[in-house]
Amino acid sequence: MQEGELNAFPFVISGAINFCMENLNLGRQEFGDEKNKGNTMTRLEVSALLDEWISNERLRVHVNQVGKLMYSWAREQENLDEENAWSWEMAGLLHDADWDKWPDQHCRKIIEELESRNIDPEIIRAIASHGPAYFGVEPRTKMDKMLYAFDELSGLVHAYSLMRPEGYLGMELKGVQKRLKEKSFAANVSREDIRDAAERSAVPVEDLIRFIIAHQTA
Numbered sequence: 001m002q003e004g005e006l007n008a009f010p011f012v013i014s015g016a017i018n019f020c021m022e023n024l025n026l027g028r029q030e031f032g033d034e035k036n037k038g039n040t041m042t043r044l045e046v047s048a049l050l051d052e053w054i055s056n057e058r059l060r061v062h063v064n065q066v067g068k069l070m071y072s073w074a075r076e077q078e079n080l081d082e083e084n085a086w087s088w089e090m091a092g093l094l095h096d097a098d099w100d101k102w103p104d105q106h107c108r109k110i111i112e113e114l115e116s117r118n119i120d121p122e123i124i125r126a127i128a129s130h131g132p133a134y135f136g137v138e139p140r141t142k143m144d145k146m147l148y149a150f151d152e153l154s155g156l157v158h159a160y161s162l163m164r165p166e167g168y169l170g171m172e173l174k175g176v177q178k179r180l181k182e183k184s185f186a187a188n189v190s191r192e193d194i195r196d197a198a199e200r201s202a203v204p205v206e207d208l209i210r211f212i213i214a215h216q217t218a
């Protein structure tokens with residue numbers, strides 16, 4: 001894959017967002033209804049929604065990767081049970097669900113959809129806060145913070161895997177760190193968001209990268 005193609009990754013919001021940055025501000029901090037706590041969608045329902053809303057294959061890969069990272073983190077680092085880890089995974093799978101069809105209403109559409117389905121406010125809020133600079137929503141919970149932390153960094157690691165003949169095989173921390181420093185590589189991946197997100201999550205960037213390398217596949 002050529003550098004130009006990497007930079008054209010549609011899921012990297014920071015580059016394509018200039019045209020509508022102002023409009024993406026959600027203008028509120030609370031989402032969903034407390035009485036819906038614990039309500040999730042089934043895996044089949046999530047898949048059906050993603051099938052309907054996302055036709056871009058690379059975006060589909062991205063949301064699956066972030067979903068898997070969220071699940072793995074919830075299970076391994078937060079010691080959550082399957083049910084709670086599914087909430088984390090759901091947030092990862094759906095965070096960019098509306099990006100393909102409605103880029104100028106990114107986040108707004110999926111939030112409205114989840115609110116209409118009476119989904120747990122924690123999941124909706126995690127999605128709403130995955131880009132504080134754009135949506136104007138501060139990540140508060142650990143779920144919020146980890147989604148923000150994984151989002152762009154997962155994309156950068158994936159971009160790196162696409163330019164390696166071996167893909168993910170034998171990938172090392174220092175290789176990713178080198179690409180992270182190289183501003184021209186996957187230039188639309190916001191280094192500032194990566195730094196800010198890691199700081200808020202209180203997980204060092206190196207540890208996030210190590211986790212991604214260990215859990216992310218093509």
Ligand SMILES: [Fe+2]
Nearest residue numbers: 011095096151
């Ligand atoms: Fe994303």
